[in-house]
Amino acid sequence: MAELGSLERAVMEALWELSSGAPNATFTARQVAQSFPDHAYTTLLTILDRLAKKGFVEQIRDGKTHHYRSTKSRDEYIAELMHEALNGTSDRNAALVRFAQTVASDQAAILREVLRSVEGQRQRGQDS
Amino acid sequence: MTGPLLLLGIVVVMVWPIRVFLLKATWTSNTPRAAVILWQSLGLAVGIALFGGCIELAASFSSNPGPRRSLTDVSRSLPVTTVSRLTPNQEFGVTAGLILGAIVIGVLLTRAVGLRRARAYHRQLLDLVAEERVEIPDALVIDHPRATAYTLPGRHGRIVVSSGAVAVLASDELAVVLAHERAHVAAHHDLVLFPFETLASKAPRCHALAAVAEDVRTLLEMAADDYALRVSDPCTFVRALCKLAGDGDPSLSFGSESTTVSRRAERSRPDRGHSSISRRPVA
Numbered sequence: 001m002a003e004l005g006s007l008e009r010a011v012m013e014a015l016w017e018l019s020s021g022a023p024n025a026t027f028t029a030r031q032v033a034q035s036f037p038d039h040a041y042t043t044l045l046t047i048l049d050r051l052a053k054k055g056f057v058e059q060i061r062d063g064k065t066h067h068y069r070s071t072k073s074r075d076e077y078i079a080e081l082m083h084e085a086l087n088g089t090s091d092r093n094a095a096l097v098r099f100a101q102t103v104a105s106d107q108a109a110i111l112r113e114v115l116r117s118v119e120g121q122r123q124r125g126q127d128s
Numbered sequence: 129m130t131g132p133l134l135l136l137g138i139v140v141v142m143v144w145p146i147r148v149f150l151l152k153a154t155w156t157s158n159t160p161r162a163a164v165i166l167w168q169s170l171g172l173a174v175g176i177a178l179f180g181g182c183i184e185l186a187a188s189f190s191s192n193p194g195p196r197r198s199l200t201d202v203s204r205s206l207p208v209t210t211v212s213r214l215t216p217n218q219e220f221g222v223t224a225g226l227i228l229g230a231i232v233i234g235v236l237l238t239r240a241v242g243l244r245r246a247r248a249y250h251r252q253l254l255d256l257v258a259e260e261r262v263e264i265p266d267a268l269v270i271d272h273p274r275a276t277a278y279t280l281p282g283r284h285g286r287i288v289v290s291s292g293a294v295a296v297l298a299s300d301e302l303a304v305v306l307a308h309e310r311a312h313v314a315a316h317h318d319l320v321l322f323p324f325e326t327l328a329s330k331a332p333r334c335h336a337l338a339a340v341a342e343d344v345r346t347l348l349e350m351a352a353d354d355y356a357l358r359v360s361d362p363c364t365f366v367r368a369l370c371k372l373a374g375d376g377d378p379s380l381s382f383g384s385e386s387t388t389v390s391r392r393a394e395r396s397r398p399d400r401g402h403s404s405i406s407r408r409p410v411a
């Protein structure tokens with residue numbers, strides 16, 4: 001699976017920007033191209049095609065023209081990342097945090113107790 | 129028959145008393161990396177003993193009433209053309225050993241491929257929505273209020289923090305968290321954990337295996353904590369741990385029995401004379 005280039009990301013951001021008012025709206029490549037005056041139209045077509053192959057963009061055919069829309073919103077992708085990070089479905093070697101987040105409330109109390117004693121020790125160390 | 133019995137004995141001793149002893153031991157918290165190596169050796173030894181036991185079992189079934197055949201006799205008769213020389217009992221032993229080995233290798237390979245694919249997709253999503261920030265040079269930030277930090281392992285591994293974590297943590301606390309994650313990446317903890325988690329996930333009913341995988345995971349977190357504590361003091365560390373824990377969604381807790389966090393926080397206490405951390409001066 002290839003890495004996502006910066007132009008691909010920019011195109012996705014343009015699509016999200018365009019659809020910020022209307023979540024299900026679709027856009028032609030020309031409409032997307034307006035956000036990229038420095039890039040050739042054919043380049044944008046290639047990028048959109050690549051994004052469609054990767055599943056980030058839906059390609060809807062309407063007669064001769066293609067319409068595009070992002071498969072998911074930015075927030076949905078972020079939620080997906082967070083969900084995976086917190087559940088560790090693909091990556092069980094996760095974080096400092098994971099255990100912390102499964103901690104029950106009585107254990108959070110133990111943690112706070114430890115923190116207090118650590119800080120108390122530190123205070124005494126500085127005083128003496 | 130003594131050969132296979134001996135190997136079986138070794139397996140039983142390692143799978144039961146030694147495992148229970150290691151799981152209950154508290155000294156492992158002080159030397160997490162040594163304890164992980166101990167678990168690795170134990171796992172490897174059980175695997176080799178099981179495989180060797182099957183082969184040795186085959187060897188012990190004498191094909192004729194003559195002198196007992198040794199392991200080397202059987203392996204010499206292993207080439208395909210001469211395989212018919214094995215008695216059905218011997219064939220059973222050899223086949224069982226080979227199947228056992230093939231299953232383990234197959235399970236590991238399958239999960240490795242699956243993990244690789246999932247990580248590549250995760251990396252793509254990060255490329256799509258995560259941002260770099262100048263003040264956090266080697267990590268990616270994803271815009272989410274929930275405080276979290278994690279490592280996406282692999283050759284193109286990445287350290288990820290949520291904007292919630294950046295907001296809630298002071299800069300020295302964030303530095304501890306990042307040092308902790310960098311330790312995971314540098315020491316390839318994902319590879320260490322991989323065989324344990326794979327076998328545990330393939331045998332979900334085997335609580336012993338799950339407990340061992342969980343212990344290895346905790347020990348690796350502790351090893352990363354030790355690394356983080358080299359750039360920080362215990363106080364900042366525990367504060368960071370508490371802040372991240374405090375942000376936990378109660379619905380995800382399920383009254384978890386895990387004592388991991390308190391165990392990890394406890395070992396950073398300066399008054400624990402024998403702790404590897406506390407030998408450092410706290411000031």
